[in-house]
Amino acid sequence: MKRILVVGGGLIGIRHVQTVQEHPNCELVGLADPDMSIAPDLPRFAAMEDVDVPVDGVIIATPTHLHAVHGQLAADRGWHMLLEKPVADTLEHAQALQCSLRRTNVRSLVGHHRRYHASVQQLKELIADGAIGDVVTASLLWAMRKPDAYFEGNWRTAGGSPVLINLVHDIDLLRFCLGEITQTIALSGLPLRDAGRIESGAIAMRFASGATGTISFADTAPSPWGFEAGTGENPNIGTTGEDMMWITGTKGAVSFPSLNLWSGLDWSVPPLRVPQTISLNTASPLDAQLSHFVDVMDGAPPLIDVADATRTLAVALDIEAQLTHTDTIQCRSA
Template sequence: MKRILVLGGGLIGIRHVRAVEAHDGCTLAGLVDPDMNIAPELRRFAAMDEVDVPVDGVIVATPTHLHAQQGIKAAARGWHMLIEKPVAGTMPDAQALEAALVQSTVRSLVGHHRRYHAPVQQLKRELEQGLIGDVINVSLMWAMRKPDTYFEGNWRTAGGSPVMINLVHDIDLLRFAIGEISSSVALRGRSIRGGDRIESGAIAIGFENGATGTISFADTAPSPWGFEAGTGENPNIGVTGQDMMWITGTKGAISFPSLTLWQGSEWSEPAQRVAFEPQKNQKPPLEAQLDHFIDVMNGASPLIDVADGARTLAAAENIERQLMQSDAQPSLCG
């Protein structure tokens, strides 16, 4: 039985707590959060330094800017770690954490849990095996209307860019399924709520394998298109079951998450839909990720470690930087 400590008692942290409690291969060592009113029925610690019980692994589910320093502390104590996305607040922080891990025997995993969706793994596998030939381009859309209360009286008012909160998942999905990102160009959209926060935009992406792609995003526009809406993986977001990513190749095209497959060869003939059965998750991805974290603690290779997670962070940081430097369209407020 692995003894797992959870850092952070927010929405995702409590989901991790419940997953650990329900798992038959681990036990909850406790919850670390400065707000001692959160889950008082658990073994509670206000800070990492107070933890005085045996710990095999730690799940870091705190605000992003704390990930690196807490990960470095965990490595010093010999705790294997699962760190929520993004792996760190900045690339220097991610590199410092990676250096600390290199000097230790601690293993790491980064919480890009979309990699544990069965259809995502199926898509990656089929693309690698040439289901639609050589990938030519990919179009991805993520758009939802976040409630105004999401931004009121907290850090998101100024720093709640959807790039690091949401699109970092999509960027990792593209890296995982299509290939490494070699370049990007980003254009910032208009401000609906006012202020300097990034709300929407468009991104052109180049991949090392020669494919190209686009991402269109907004947290101000209600729509049926987005990973969470399409797959139902987030209990806080309504489910539409609509596709949100479309991929073309030299022998056909496929959309996700339905994995609707089309094949054809000549423009004079319409592409034909081909029967293709998407795989279903055997368990929620967060639980599958916990299974894998236990395996990683036992010596298995991680699906995405800190070094790999840092590459996703670097791509997201580059996009965020371009969006911040881009001239936003005129505000609709006032």
């Protein structure tokens, strides 16, 4: 049994609490959050420094700007950690955390939980096995209208950009399946909520393989397209089952999450659909991630550690900076 502490009592933190409570190889030792009214039926601590019980691993689900600070506190106490994404708010903070991990020999895992979807791993294998040949292009679409209450009275009021909340997942998905992203160009749409936040935009990117890709995104536009809607992974978001990513190659193409695979080289003949049996999750991604975290604590290689997640963060921060710059230019020209 691994003794697990959860830090942060927000939406995702409480989901982690429930996942730990239901896991056969984990024991929840408590929740650390300054708001002591959250989950009063659990063992509670106002801060990590107050924890006075043995801990094997900690799940850090606090606001992004606190990830590195809390990660370093955990490392100093010898607690292996599962950090929510993004790994940190700046590259400098992420790199400082990595130094702490090396110094203390503490193991890390970062919560890019989409890597645990069976269908995502199947997509990665199809591409790696050459099912569509060499990848040429990838197009990804994420659009939903977040409710106004999502931004009210919390840290998202000023810092609710979807890039580091949502697109960082899509960026990591592309890195996981298609390889490293080496260049990005980003343009922002005009904000509709008049709040000064990034809300929509378009991104072009190049991969180390030479393939190119695009992401179109908005948190102001209701649609059936997005990872959460397509896969049904988030109970707070309606499931549509619609595809949200399309990848072409030199021998065919594939869409996700349907994993519709197309093959054909002759442009005068319609491509043929290649039947696929979609791999289904045997456990929820959060459950699978927690099971993997247990293995990581015992020495297994992590699916994505702080160093790997920092590369995803670097791409997201580059995109965020470009979107902020173009938004400023648009406001000045207006």
